[in-house]
Amino acid sequence: MHFSFPTKRRSAEATLSTPPSRAPRWRWPLFPRPLRFAALSIAAVALVVAAAGLTLEITKREIGALPLDAAEAASVTVLDRENRLLRAFTTKDGRWRLPLDVSEVDPRYLAMLMAYEDKRYYEHSGIDILAFMRAGYLLARHGQILSGGSTLTMQVARLLEGKHERTGAGKLRQIARALQLEEQLSKQEILRLYLRLAPFGGNIEGVRAASLAYFGKEPRHLSAGEAALLVALPQSPERRRPDRNSEAARHARDRVLDRAVEEGVLPKSEADRAKNERIPKQRLEVLKLAPHLSESEVAAHPAKLIHHLTLDRDIQAAVEKLAAEQTKLLGPKLSAAVLVVDHATGEVLAHVGSAGYLDSDRLGAIDMTDAIRSPGSTLKPFIYGLAFEQGIAHPETLIEDRPTRFGTYTPENFDEDFHGTVTIREALGNSLNVPAVKVLAAVGPGRLLGRFRRSGITPALPANAQPSLAVALGGLGMTLKDLAALYAGLARGGEPIALSWLRDEPKPATHPKKRRKLLSPVASWYVTDILKGAPPPPNVKGGAIAYKTGTSYGYRDAWAVGYDGRHVVAVWVGRPDGASTPGLMGRLSAAPILFDTFTRISERRTAFRSAPSGVMKASGSELPQPLKRFRESGDDAIATGPFLDPPVLISFPPDRSELDMEEREAEPLILKAEGGVLPLTWLIDGNPVTSDPFRREITWQPEGRGFSKLTVIDAKGRVDRVTVRLR
Known part of the structure; x- marks a missing residue:
């Protein structure tokens, strides 16, 4: 369209003296060019709004209810005791879409988002008429789209629909959806949908997934430059993906920072510093901590989107790394499992099922905390504890470590030697086999297993088999969880407690009323006092941890279980396929991991329980006559x-x-x-x-x-x- 302009103005007198031969005609030259464009823009917007108003009810009936179900298809997440991410799973269509609340995002990100995308978000009802007018004006003046009229609500409507139609009908559909959203949801709920659904390139959707994938942090900890980049990406997520086109991402981020300065969101000095921040060149791996426990809980509760565990993410990450590093030093095909338990509550703080979940050479996908294996000598403390409780032994009682036959059973010590007359303290501290079998013969293997069962632990025995004296040396089956629970009871003064790892379930009671204790407080204290003095592994200072090691028959399993005044740590090392590993021993293979795990929990150890009433602190010569020497059958x-x-x-x-x-x-x-x-x-x-x-x-x-x-x-x-x- 072409308009002509007069070269000179007619005088007012001439205009008044010459009567018109026909009605005067309105002409464009009466308005300057900018006003003409503004008028066209306003008229165009008015027509669109009028059309929307006339057809809105018809359109609403056509599009039906809001497709909010699509927004509910979020990634399943597993959180630790402080709501920190441990593990996330993709949606059924392979997308990372993590749940996120508005309060969990850095406020600067939200301020920049509003300044750049929709600064009147909290004022309009889904459609920003002024933004449409501005977009129309710039389009008419420059002949190209320089500013969009879509509000955040309209963008959410488009994301819910899953399609971006640039036709008039498609825009009208977005407007109708936006009005629906504003009628049914609050501004915070609409904003929450945007934070969850906004595209960020590839299969990343939502601010939280993008923040973790590009920066390795939660969105509440974003820097100014990181926040600006996340504001810019959804406008053109594939073209601006920082891992594919870092320069396009940089330019887009800088434009957001410039707008933030114009709108008073950031001072110019801070924006300049943000422009110097590095653009990430690659996506990061999404966290996969505690994979065994996470997958088992998700499988057990498939309807839940968020799983809350008692684990501590820092301890979990540190112990997973430790298990992987130490096991590689021990040899090929070996794996390790570690449990860290707060024995005051029974809560599991770290659950490491293998030395590497994806390590197929070590069969890392097998959760060895649940595997039934021979516990070796780790049950000896409970054998002696029953003897202390029954009054037939004291830590300073003398016992003979000499060749002994029990029917056809002839136990031998691990070092294939005998040590003569020793105290019970020495026998347990040095894990001598013959004295342990003698004491078990006195207290009875059936009584020992009965105590385990009444405290919630059911050992595995062959079908129709009765417990025998071989139990003293590992002649039954137990899991690492079983041992952790038993030692938690020992650390609690003989009071058993069930392990728990689900934070959103009621905590188990310590034990029901009238349920028998694992051991008496006095017997538990005697055992703890002995285990504190057990020889530590090489290059480690002992005394701060009460612990016991074990090695199963044929060098198949190495164990170490210990506790201080607050935590229990249980360690297993071996091959998941049950094959023998010559030289694999609890003190040399599992105990170093145990002591290092305690160091990673805290540099300082929590004090043990004080001695309960009834403890007899005496030397061997001061003991009553029946306790001076252990009487054998x-x-x-x-x-x-x-x-x-x-x-x-x-x-x-x-x-x-x-x-x-x-x-x-x-x-x-x-x-x-x-x-x-x-x-x-x-x-x-x-x-x-x-x-x-x-x-x-x-x-x-x-x-x-x-x-x-x-x-x-x-x-x-x-x-x-x-x-x-x-x-």
């Missing part, structure tokens, strides 16, 4: 002569002791005698007890609470009596 058969015929004594329960019947449930008491000449006769409150007179222990089921007098008489008429209180 068969001692009576060889006890001949006047000097080997000691008087009969009741070794358990001790005189004037108190027994908590509520903790013992309906389990009978075991009464034990030492010395004397068989047969023995037992009396309870003066009444004979039916029992095998040629055994030194009997079972007694008390009928109620109160005081009772226990009496034992040997074949020579010698008598010993104790009084106990049942409460």
Whole structure:
């Protein structure tokens, strides 16, 4: 269209003196060119608005309800105890779309977004008429699109639809959707949809996924330059992808920074510094911490989008790295598993299922925290704990480490040597096998496994098999989680607790009422006092951690489990396929990982529990006669002569002791005698007890609470009596 302009103006007199021959005609030259363009723009916008108003109801009926279901298809995320990301999974169509709230984004990003995309966002109702007028004016004046009229609401409408139609009908559809959004959702809810759905190149959608993929950080920690880049990318996500076209990304970011200065969002000095920030040249890997636990929880609860775990991301990352590094040093095909537990609450702080989830040579996809393996010598502390509890041993009690046969079973020490007379402290601290089997023969393997079961742990035995003395050296199956739970109970003074790793579920009770403790507080303290002095691995200072190692038969599994006053760490090292690895031992392979893990939890150790009432701190010579030397089965058969015929004594329960019947449930008491000449006769409150007179222990089921007098008489008429209180 062409317009002509007059070369000179007619005088007012001439205009007034010459009557018009026809009605005057309105002509463009009466307005300057800029106003003409403005008028055209306003008219065009008015026509669009009028058309939208006339057809809006028809369009709404055509497009139907808002497709909000599309926005719900977010990535499943797994969060740690402080809501930090541990693991994320793509949506079904392979996109990274992480949930995000407006409050979780850096305020400068939101300010720049509004300044650049929609500065009247909180004022309009989905359509910014002034922005349309400005866009129309610039289009008419320059002949090309220099400014868009789309609001953030319209952009969200387009993202929900999944298509960008540049036709008039497509724009009208966006307007109708935008009005629908404003009618049904708040401004914060619409903004939340934008933060989740905005495209950032490739399969990245949403500000959080983009911030993690390009900067490796959560969007609440963005710098000014990073925030500006994320504002710029959705306008042309593929052309401006920083990992493919860093210069285009830089120019787009700088334009956003310039606009931020114009709108007063940033001072010019800060914008200039932001322009010097590096543009990322590649995408980062999305976090994949705790892969085994994350995948198992997602599989167990497929309907949940967000899974809250008790893990600590910093500890988890540090222990995963440690397990991978240390296992590579140990040899090929070896894997490792580590659990870190807060034994005050039972919460799992780190769960490492293998030395590398994607390491196929080490079968890294197998979660070895749940694998049933032989625990080696790691159960010995509980064997001695039962002996302490039953009053038949003390840490300073002497025991013989000599060749011994139990029927057809002849245990040997790991070093294939025997050490003669040692204390129980030395036997447990140095993990001697023969003394442990002797003590287990006295307390009974069935009783040991019964304690485990009542504390929530069920060991694995072959079908129809009964527990045997081989249990002392690992002759059953347990998982790393089982051992962590058992040692957590030991660290708690004998009070068992279930492990938990789901933060949004009720915490388990320590143990139901009337449930028997794993060990008594006194026995637990004795065991802890011994394990604190266990020889540490080479180049490590001991004393701050109570720990025990174990090596299964054939060098298949190496274990180390330990605790301080707050945490339990359990470590397994071996081959997931169960193959033997010569030289693999708990003290040299698993214990270094254990001690290093404690260092990564905290440089300082938490103090142990103080000694409970009833602890007997005495040297061997100061112990009562029955506790000076451990009496083994068969001692009576060889006890001949006047000097080997000691008087009969009741070794358990001790005189004037108190027994908590509520903790013992309906389990009978075991009464034990030492010395004397068989047969023995037992009396309870003066009444004979039916029992095998040629055994030194009997079972007694008390009928109620109160005081009772226990009496034992040997074949020579010698008598010993104790009084106990049942409460």
